[in-house]
Amino acid sequence: MVVAGAGGRLGLVLGDQLSFDLELLKVLDPVHDTLLMAEVDSEARYVRHHPQKILLIFSAMRHFAERLREQGWRVIYVKLDDPDNSGSLPGELRRWQTALGAAQLHVTECGEWRLEQALRDAGLPLTVHVDRRFLCSREAFRDWAAGRTSLRMEYFYREMRRQSGLLLEPDGRPCGGTWNLDADNRKALPRGLRGPFAARFGHDAITREVLQLVGQRFSDHYGDLARFDYPVTHEQAQELWQHFLDFSLAAFGDYQDAMAEGEPFLFHARISAALNIGLLDVRQLCADVERAYRENRVALNAAEGFIRQLIGWREYVRGIYWLRMPEYAELNGLGNTRALPEFYWSGATDMRCMSQAIGQTLELGYAHHIQRLMVTGNFALLAGIAPKAICDWYLAVYLDAFDWVELPNTLGMVMHADGGYLGSKPYCASGRYIQRMSDYCGGCRYRVDQATGSDACPFNALYWHFLIRHQEQLGGNPRLALTYRNLQRMDAPRRDAIWQRGEELLARLDAGEPL
Structure with missing residues (x-):
């Protein structure tokens, strides 16, 4: 445990920022500075999160904290059932700033406007770093959007393709002569065709401990814990990704819009949760998919369809979010008032x-x-x-x-x-x-x-x-x-x-x- 008066700078690592490529980790010094990670009730309950979601994030956080310690970082990890847990991230930052005598607090841009605003409103001396896990920064998207009468994803996607060089010919034209093969991604599933076996991951001691905690604390949340089998480490996430490359990517392009009874996954990668919390890197994923296409292991509509989801749609909706929040969350253009059934x-x-x-x-x-x-x-x-x-x-x-x-x-x-x-x-x-x-x-x-x-x-x-x-x-x-x-x-x-x-x-x- 870090003792009061240790000094240095304090860096907050959030549960959806479990990446070794965080700018925060490049700026801070493992010898003199400290990292803080905290499981807090306010983040687990602001909506009634699925118990598996809470289990995934807490288990992945604990595994990531162990890896950081192995790399020489000094990590304060506050568990949910710590009797001194303040229950909020601003509260934990304030508590440990005081305990350590830290003059500087470092954070990475949050994924949610609500949390970023709460941290800013807490009156803490924050240094905020850009989240470089994304290809398009908030500022770059704002620059792209400035002066445009239409912010259609297609135009943004083409710009991202040009910037990244993905699926381009040497002269800059898109592979196959067209940017978007969405029309080739809508085939119905032939009768009897099913997806491959699903990759599943067992529970180690850390996950079992979190499983018990979540089962006790969040029994009032809707959703089942019994089927949890998601990756909680970078290594497991890579296994899940390789499983997709080996068994599903080739058919993904044709059947990504198909649905079948008793087949929740079909040819989908199931990696979005791991990607969104930092266990996978979008640049590597895109490079792997492009390589599969260049080596004639998958058709262009599979490679382009997958890459479009990542550097097109995913980056685009993040840009829209930070461009329009907080008023965007209150929009109700159709005047809907009916309660959720x-x-x-x-x-x-x-x-x-x-x-x-x-x-x-x-x-x-x-x-x-x-x-x-x-x-x-x-x-x-x-x-x-x-x-x-x-x-x-x-x-x-x-x-x-x-x-x-x-x-x-x-x-x-x-x-x-x-x-x-x-x-x-x-x-x-x-x-x-x-x-x-x-x-x-x-x-x-x-x-x-x-x-x-x-x-x-x-x-x-x-x-x-x-x-x-x-x-x-x-x-x-x-x-x-x-x-x-x-x-x-x-x-x-x-x-x-x-x-x-x-x-x-x-x-x-x-x-x-x-x-």
């Missing part, structure tokens, strides 16, 4: 697609991007759920969810609550889309080929109900022109019947009834 916390619904996506979320803390966008997110959009309610749910239940990535994706992409600032159209769909991209509908009690009647798929009537009630606002959107023309061609009796079915479904939600 209780079945989001239980999976108890007859809608097979929803029960599958929610069930695996509660069991694993995981769902891939189409399950989030076009199943649980699509339903929230069509049902008019209040943006804050669904944003808090996504932030709570997914292991990879941190505010900088979750909020723009949910509020902007899923809920269109920013009025089209992030996405040019609402990503709304009827049950037909889910039928095309999954096998969920075959085992569902609802009929995906029907829009009215008690057996009709709720997505169908809610889809048209959403478009009708927002026609004044969305009718002029060019990307919805064909949809609204189809609505206009619908005969009055059918349109009225669909509207009434939608009204009935929404009334059941308001009454707290499951669908």
